[in-house]
Amino acid sequence: MSIKIGIIGCGGIANQKHLPALRNQAHRAELVAFCDLIPARAEKAAAEYGAPDAKTYTDYHDLLADPAIEVVHMLTPNVSHCEISVAALEAGKHVMCEKPMAATVEDAKRMMDAYQRSGKLFTIGYQNRYRPDSQTLKRLCGDGELGEIYYAQAHALRRRGVPTWGVFTDKSKQGGGPLIDIGTHSLDLTLWFMDNYESAAVTGVTFEKLGKTLPAHQQGNGMGPWDPDTFEVEDAAFGFVTMKDGSLITIDASWVLNSTEERCAASTLCGTIAGAELTGVGGKNNGKLYLNKIMGNRQVEIDVNTAAGGVDLFPGQKASVGDVEAQVWLDAIEGKGEPVVKPEQAFVVTKILDAVYQSAKTGRQVVFQ
């Protein structure tokens, strides 16, 4: 029997990732309902990707009321993640929620409560975990090749990369700027590589220097000009996170920064045996993984061929990250394995990012109990 899926939010990420990936799972899943506040978006998605009798809605409650729907993909702006995911879990659906889990730690707590009460599966769309370079580095960390990782940097630096579709610069809908938007991916990766979710304290600083002031003709934005008058979020943010075992993670995140360095969903790991540089997405050094260590009393850097042999933890697969994400998720729904992205892990990402914002606002360190 085919898994019946409902889509809530039929905008950018639905069309870029979820809908094409789910179409590639048509042998075991069908898209039976689509909801968007803008009816034309739901109708277009239904026509392109839906089952022949797929329904469309503008109110997500109506979609959730259909008992035939087992799984919901929740693809709306950040601030709505909590309300809609909680309602979906309470309606007895398995939920794939786009990243970040939530806009605030309070929202994330409500989602964890609903998840724990529901007995349903819940995951977050951190697809960077399925990149071949990320998978390779995760395996190396798990095998102890780096030793104890005691210092790490989570990088999400764009020089001029303000998203100009959707509501990304609207604080009331997204909760923040580059930190919550792309910092969330690199922090998720870094915590996962370290397999360390025990954070102790956070200090953060955010800047609002360029987004609100640069006129269109001086922006040079890769995604077209943004409107400074509606730019309500930070344009860069930095965090300093100490962990309970004494290790340290720094976070850098920007959409607009006068820097030649550009790397997103990237991570630097320093361990007692070796170090690793995951160069991430974008910039001049896209998609590379370097290890550094001492061999024969010499400093060496190893350029790891991560393309060989498919996606490392999923042998034999050479699929897009969206395809692997959908495959792992539907496997879990069919009882064949667990979701790779656990809600407990995504919760810690939101907890730390929320603390960076709190610290930046108050000028004080946030200490966790």
Ligand SMILES: NC(=O)c1ccc[n+]([C@@H]2O[C@H](COP(=O)([O-])OP(=O)(O)OC[C@H]3O[C@@H](n4cnc5c(N)ncnc54)[C@H](O)[C@@H]3O)[C@@H](O)[C@H]2O)c1
């Ligand atoms: N995984 C990734 O790398 C990635 C990339 C881009 C966006 N995202 C995430 O996806 C989410 C959506 O981003 P996007 O780029 O698709 O934005 P978008 O604005 O292009 O699409 C969001 C859609 O949701 C609809 N919507 C808003 N509120 C709704 C509601 N209450 N009920 C039904 N529909 C509603 C909007 O009308 C819009 O069509 C965000 O949380 C963002 O962080 C993730």
